[in-house]
Amino acid sequence: MQSTTDTIENFVNSEYKYGFVSDIETDSFAPGLNEEIVRRIWERKGEPEFMLEWRLKAYRHWLTMTEPHWPNVHYPPIDYQAYIYYAAAKPKKKLTSLDEVDPETRQMFEKLGISLNEQKRLSGVAVDAILDSASVATTFKEELGRQGIIFCSFNEAVKTHPDLVRKYLGTVVPANDNFFAALNAAVFSDGSFCYVPKGVRCPMELSTYFRINTAGAGQFERTLLVADEGSSVSYLEGCTAPMRDTNQLHAAVVELIALDNASIKYSTVQNWYPGDKDGKGGIYNFVTKRGSAGRKAKISWTQVETGSAITWKYPGVILKGDDSVGEFYSVALTNHRQQADTGTKMIHVGKNTTSTIVSKGISAGHGNNSYRGQVKVLKSATNARNYSQCDSLLLGSQCGAHTFPYVEVRNSSAIVEHEASTSKIGEDQIFYCNQRGISTQDAINMIVNGYCKEVFNHLPMEFAVEAQKLLGVSLEGSVG
């Protein structure tokens, strides 16, 4: 018995393969945060006046707030003055086309499997690549532009489409929403912006790729995605970071707005550096993601989270419009000393609103995985329906899994269902596979992938394959 448990434990001792550091010249501020820094970020980004007010308001509010400590994660106090709040690759000259992206930067993204070259593209995926605090390149802009779709860096959008940004920014996640969202609002330097006009189905997957490179830098990006009436879009987000032994801070905000009859599918494969086996280093990932769904609109979150030392995120949907639909499909893996407190919020406001939650937690090593989900049915939400399923899978005997469901129902016509299960990959299951000629590593991959199938089915095809491989790598170890 003991030796098989050991095999599982050896097996999960994996190496992070995106941990390289790229030598790219950056333009960074000195560490620290004050009004002056906020002002300088605004200045550096060349934003319109209204953004400065917005940022300063957020900063002043942030000063009055305290870091939340209710999540089931433990970490030493964060010194917010020790982080660098602005770092951007120094452009050698002004870019006029994609071909002029700095070769070092291009090489780094190539190494990550992200091609900035439109000819060598993934079939039908437009990419906005973000390095540290600034957007590097957006592909397929022209092709999208022909349909009236705006897909560019946030910084570009705020200059070229200030009215759109002003109309929607902070409408779903207000600047004072929570401690990390307020910090983000004050200091965010870039992100992605997307607007899909009325009735347009976006012809390709849109994708943002985030990379933190500079040591000691915090990454604060903001994504704003608006799907106008009757439109639809599928959006992918990927993240990696180098291996560093200090903890890097990532506090992002994502706002989704699906107007009447629109649909947004937002998929994330998050693979920030998780820290080493003993829990040294890794990204602190404190993210606020929320969508607002209009009448008959649909917002679907799918996430595969394998990275970060600490994950704190609850992608949610406010089901404002009647007959709107919210979905959350999640795989969260914690290995070594990783800690995740993640889940979703489904707020039912409109009539006949439905939400589905499928959460699959995987804990290995000393990992600690908590699902925290809130389902709230307001008085107005007649005939609201929710179905939640939270499963936990344990590998080895030193990890933990927890479930914290919060259900609040104010309308008696609502139907809310919650199912939860905990299972363990058994030694006998692995032995059974071994006896048929399948190695322990393949057996674990097979079982874990089988367990996550329900979530992977909701990812776009290419991403699903990627996610499967990523889980394999994250669980890979020294078993020969």
Place this chain on the structure above:
Amino acid sequence: MLEIHNLCAGVNGKPILKDLNLRVKTGEIHAIMGPNGSGKSTLAQVLAGRSDYTVTGGSVLFNGVSLLEMKPEDRARAGIFLAFQYPVEIPGVNSTVFLKAALNECRKARGEQELDAMEFLALVKQKSKLLELDPSLLNRSVNEGFSGGEKKRNEVFQMAVLEPKLAILDETDSGLDIDALKIVAEGVNKLHRPDNSAVVITHYQRLLDYIVPDVVHVLAQGRIVKTGGKELALELEKRGYDWVLEKVNPNASHD
């Protein structure tokens, strides 16, 4: 094919197999019978390489290669197949995907080309007909929600697909009604060839009405205490195990 010399093995420091000797030649079917707790299942698990059991002495040669140092998956790839007494359920893992992975591992080890999906499905169709297995079972997760009989039949089906050199059937008859027993036994008979061997572990004689062994062994108190032809099985059925045990150890009290 298989040569076991003075094999000693136990679990949690408790000895179970004590100087066990057994020789199975290519093309033979051996039956191992014996009372409960005699070490029959331990023998099967030790041969398959289950790490819960510790081997404390002796040697096992499989086609001239020492088996005990090999990892379980390498033993399987070398051609050892264990039909489990209690096949485990693996939720979420599709039976077809599982079996295809297993077969291709074994084929790779034999230096054969891996089968693609179409070739594999053709093979599965042929074998499921041979064993009268409901092909819809293969669309489900490995053993999940299978009845006891379905699980056992699925074991024999996997054996048919993997074509091992040595099949060890651990109480494959337990929990089967007579019809299922016949189907499983017929399957084993159909799969038997001059170039493979089988070790059939059973508590009751009735399986041997359908699978005719070349050699019958009685395993008791961790060793083979009697070996004979197929008529030995009938004698055991009539007289029970006590007379064999008394001969081995006249002073032992019956337990």
